[in-house]
Amino acid sequence: MSPKADGQLRFPDVADLNGPILEVENLTTHFQSDRGLVRAVDGVSFTLDRGRTLGVVGESGSGKTVLSRSVMGLLQGNRVVKGGTVRYAGHEISALSPAELRQVWAVQIAMVFQDPMTALNPVVRIGRQVTEGLRIRLGLDRKAATETAVALLESVGIPSPAARLRNYPHELSGGMRQRVMIAIALACGPKLLLADEPTTGLDVTVQAQILDLLGEQQQERSMAMILVTHDLGVVANRTDEIAVMYAGKIVEKAPTTELFAHTRMPYTEALLRSIPRLTDPSHMRLRAIPGRPPDLVNPPAGCRFAPRCPYVQEQCRQAEPPLRNAGPGHQFACWFPVGSSEGEQALAYNLHHKVPAALAFTGTRADNALAAVPPEPTPTGDGEVAS
Numbered sequence: 001m002s003p004k005a006d007g008q009l010r011f012p013d014v015a016d017l018n019g020p021i022l023e024v025e026n027l028t029t030h031f032q033s034d035r036g037l038v039r040a041v042d043g044v045s046f047t048l049d050r051g052r053t054l055g056v057v058g059e060s061g062s063g064k065t066v067l068s069r070s071v072m073g074l075l076q077g078n079r080v081v082k083g084g085t086v087r088y089a090g091h092e093i094s095a096l097s098p099a100e101l102r103q104v105w106a107v108q109i110a111m112v113f114q115d116p117m118t119a120l121n122p123v124v125r126i127g128r129q130v131t132e133g134l135r136i137r138l139g140l141d142r143k144a145a146t147e148t149a150v151a152l153l154e155s156v157g158i159p160s161p162a163a164r165l166r167n168y169p170h171e172l173s174g175g176m177r178q179r180v181m182i183a184i185a186l187a188c189g190p191k192l193l194l195a196d197e198p199t200t201g202l203d204v205t206v207q208a209q210i211l212d213l214l215g216e217q218q219q220e221r222s223m224a225m226i227l228v229t230h231d232l233g234v235v236a237n238r239t240d241e242i243a244v245m246y247a248g249k250i251v252e253k254a255p256t257t258e259l260f261a262h263t264r265m266p267y268t269e270a271l272l273r274s275i276p277r278l279t280d281p282s283h284m285r286l287r288a289i290p291g292r293p294p295d296l297v298n299p300p301a302g303c304r305f306a307p308r309c310p311y312v313q314e315q316c317r318q319a320e321p322p323l324r325n326a327g328p329g330h331q332f333a334c335w336f337p338v339g340s341s342e343g344e345q346a347l348a349y350n351l352h353h354k355v356p357a358a359l360a361f362t363g364t365r366a367d368n369a370l371a372a373v374p375p376e377p378t379p380t381g382d383g384e385v386a387s
């Protein structure tokens with residue numbers, strides 16, 4: 001394919017794609033700051049096939065938004081230090097000029113931003129915000145753009161769509177604003193949608209409606225989607241695959257059912273334990289994994305989760321575990337994985353020695369771990385246990 005013979009990028013019909021629509025390889029996005037280099041995204045790799053959904057999950061500050069924006073090619077400027085590659089439908093996004101990126105945005109890759117109140121322009125009517133992309137990127141005239149905008153608003157479940165075009169963002173409810181954001185993102189028929197916390201701040205019922213809507217639109221358009229959230233519960237039955245991020249890295253990635261059935265990484269296990277219950281207030285962020293994520297300017301040596309990990313051993317503080325395979329499509333980074341004999345022994349050792357992080361496990365889980373293996377001696381990871 002000759003990508004830019006006349007300044008126009010060429011994109012294959014997604015139905016003709018042989019490989020993945022998106023390939024991200026060893027992506028790094030660091031920010032220069034007064035304190036030093038903030039390693040917000042630090043060596044992330046994954047691929048996504050057309051029409052598929054990847055969930056990206058992690059606590060606040062783990063790098064999910066920076067990752068999404070990096071995939072879009074949105075992060076520019078001299079304080080941003082970028083590495084690795086992002087390939088979309090055969091084009092290297094990381095190598096495109098601003099003019100070329102404008103041919104990608106909205107039409108090929110679109111994003112539903114985390115906060116609709118800041119992403120929507122407060123002083124511009126909804127109508128103009130929805131029709132803008134249709135007119136500029138697709139070249140529709142005013143009448144056709146308005147008709148399309150009404151149809152779009154209707155398709156995302158906004159009542160009286162023609163009347164809503166005259167409203168300003170603050171005149172709509174949070175749920176309706178979020179639907180407008182989705183309509184804008186879908187307007188030019190993107191093949192890849194990045195949805196960054198599309199339901200944060202909405203109540204549980206509206207949250208479910210918006211996620212269902214995204215799912216329906218995705219099926220209808222056979223669009224690939226990256227669904228970013230801090231809540232593993234949100235992506236549980238809405239994704240094909242899940243990547244768990246911690247401190248700028250993917251620490252576990254697996255097909256969704258596999259991730260839940262055979263969790264290997266203690267951080268994923270901790271996230272699973274923190275899935276909000278129906279009785280929790282809807283605005284609540286991730287519930288109490290003891291401790292805090294590390295400083296991304298000076299991350300700890302070894303595994304970045306070590307200071308908070310119930311399974312931690314000396315080895316974890318010294319050597320960073322590489323991503324390794326645990327079956328088809330399943331990778332994790334841990335020396336003492338959940339469900340392995342060395343993991344159980346590490347946990348039993350920590351429970352026995354009252355290591356604070358291990359005390360997050362109580363009741364039957366702790367009793368079983370202690371009963372299953374003798375607590376001594378200090379385990380070593382990677383399949384071997386010291387004798």
Ligand SMILES: Nc1ncnc2c1ncn2[C@@H]1O[C@H](COP(=O)(O)OP(=O)(O)OP(=O)(O)O)[C@@H](O)[C@H]1O
Nearest residue numbers: 031038040059060061062063064065066067230296
């Ligand atoms: N422009 C920037 N300059 C310096 N640091 C930044 C910049 N943008 C983001 N960061 C830092 O990068 C890290 C990752 O931020 P990011 O917004 O990607 O987290 P997140 O996973 O999306 O969190 P949340 O769930 O709260 O949205 C944070 O420590 C943040 O402070």
Ligand SMILES: [Mg+2]
Nearest residue numbers: 064065066114
């Ligand atoms: Mg974010």
